[in-house]
Amino acid sequence: MAAVPEENKLSYNFLGRSGLKVANICLGTMTFGDSGVKRPGQATEEYSHQVLDRYVQWGGNFLDTADVYSQGLSEKFIGSWLSKQSREQFVVATKVRGNSAVGVGLSRRHIVNSIERSLERLQTDYVDLYQMHLWDDGTPIEETLRAFDDLVRCGKVRYIGASNVVGWQLQKIVCTSEKLGLNPFISLQQQYSLACRETEFEPLQVCKTEGLGVLPWSPLKGGLLSGKYTRDSPPTSGRLGWVREDEKRASQAMPDWSALEGNDQIWNIIDALQDIAKSHGKSMAQVSLRWLLQKDVVPSVIIGATSLEQLDDNLGASSGWALSSEEMARLDEVSQPRIPYPYEMIWRLNRSRRNPYQSSYFVSNSD
Numbered sequence: 001m002a003a004v005p006e007e008n009k010l011s012y013n014f015l016g017r018s019g020l021k022v023a024n025i026c027l028g029t030m031t032f033g034d035s036g037v038k039r040p041g042q043a044t045e046e047y048s049h050q051v052l053d054r055y056v057q058w059g060g061n062f063l064d065t066a067d068v069y070s071q072g073l074s075e076k077f078i079g080s081w082l083s084k085q086s087r088e089q090f091v092v093a094t095k096v097r098g099n100s101a102v103g104v105g106l107s108r109r110h111i112v113n114s115i116e117r118s119l120e121r122l123q124t125d126y127v128d129l130y131q132m133h134l135w136d137d138g139t140p141i142e143e144t145l146r147a148f149d150d151l152v153r154c155g156k157v158r159y160i161g162a163s164n165v166v167g168w169q170l171q172k173i174v175c176t177s178e179k180l181g182l183n184p185f186i187s188l189q190q191q192y193s194l195a196c197r198e199t200e201f202e203p204l205q206v207c208k209t210e211g212l213g214v215l216p217w218s219p220l221k222g223g224l225l226s227g228k229y230t231r232d233s234p235p236t237s238g239r240l241g242w243v244r245e246d247e248k249r250a251s252q253a254m255p256d257w258s259a260l261e262g263n264d265q266i267w268n269i270i271d272a273l274q275d276i277a278k279s280h281g282k283s284m285a286q287v288s289l290r291w292l293l294q295k296d297v298v299p300s301v302i303i304g305a306t307s308l309e310q311l312d313d314n315l316g317a318s319s320g321w322a323l324s325s326e327e328m329a330r331l332d333e334v335s336q337p338r339i340p341y342p343y344e345m346i347w348r349l350n351r352s353r354r355n356p357y358q359s360s361y362f363v364s365n366s367d
C-alpha cells in the first residue's frame, strides 16, 4: 500500500484529565477473530496483523479490544502481534464485564480473574486502559472501584475508564472514587455518532465537567454513515446486509435496516454528508469521523474496518484538514435528536444564563 504522507499521519491528544497521550483515531478490533457466528468481515489472525501493521504506518498507538470479542480471539491476535513489537509504544485498552469463560459482571472476583486472562492473551504484564464494559446492576460500585484501583496500584493496569453508562451512573463513579480517594476514571467509551447523539444529554455532560475523555464507538453506525447505502439500495452484504437477512441479529452496533429505511432524519444526514464530502474531496466516512473529532470532549474516535481500504479511508479523517464551523453547525442541526423534558426546558430557559465558569451546557448546541 502507498506510503502515508507525514502531514496526514495521526495526531495525538491527552486522554481526558490524564497525562496519557493517544492517537486521535483508535483501532477498534471487534472484527478480529471469528467466534463461530460467521459474521462477514471477521478477520483471520494474519489479516488482523496486516491491519495492525497498516495502522502503525499511519502513526497509530491506540488499540481497543475486550475480553469478550470473538471469545478472547481479538485479544489473542493482538497479543501474538504485540509480542513482536516494542510494547511501550502502544496504549492497549481492554474491557471486563461481559459473559466470558471466567464469569460475568463487575465483582472483585470476576475482575481479578478476567484481567489475568486478558494479560495472558495479550502477552503483556500490564494493560494501559482497563474499562468496565457496561454498568453492572449486581455489584456495589464501591466494590468495583476498589478492585480497579487495586489493579492500578499493583501495576497490572495503568489507567481506568468506563463504557456504556447513563449520566447518574457515571457521576456516581466519579464522586465515589473521589470520596474513597481512589484513582479516577479518565475516559468514557460510549456509542456516539451523527446517528446516535442522545448520550450528549447526560454522560457527555459529566465527561465535560469532570474531565473524562470521550471515546466514541460505532462512529459510522455499523457502516451506515459511510454513505454506501441509500434509501433505494439496501445492504445486501457486509454487517448491515447480514443483519437484514435475520433481524434477530440486530444490536446497537448492528442496526436493523427496517428501522433505518423509513427514518427521514438518517437520509437528511446522508445528504448533508454527501454535499460536504464533495466540497472537500473527502469520503462521507471521513466527514462523519471528522465531525466527532472536532467535538471538544472527544480526544480519540474508535474505528472499525473490515478491509485495508476501509482502514485507510477512515484514518484519512485524522489530520491535515477540518470542517468549517458552518459545516459543523449544518451537521449538528440535521442530526439534532429530539430533546425530551426536562433537558429541553432547562436548556431553553438557561440561554440567557450562560456562564463560562459554570459547567452545565449542551455539547450539541453552539449558541
Ligand SMILES: NC(=O)c1ccc[n+]([C@@H]2O[C@H](COP(=O)([O-])OP(=O)(O)OC[C@H]3O[C@@H](n4cnc5c(N)ncnc54)[C@H](OP(=O)(O)O)[C@@H]3O)[C@@H](O)[C@H]2O)c1
Pocket: 027, 028, 029, 030, 031, 040, 041, 064, 065, 133, 163, 164, 189, 190, 216, 217, 218, 219, 220, 221, 222, 223, 224, 226, 228, 237, 238, 239, 240, 253, 285, 302, 303, 304, 305, 306, 309, 310, 311, 313, 314
Ligand atoms: N464499548 C462497547 O460496547 C463497544 C461496542 C461496539 C464497538 N466498540 C468498539 O468500537 C469499535 C468500532 O465499532 P464499529 O465496528 O461498530 O464501528 P463503525 O464505524 O460504526 O462500523 C464499522 C463497520 O462499518 C463498515 N465500514 C467501516 N469503515 C468503512 C468505510 N470507510 N467505508 C465503508 N464501510 C465501512 C465495516 O463493516 P462492513 O464492511 O461489514 O460493512 C466496518 O466493520 C469496535 O471495534 C470496538 O473496539 C465498543
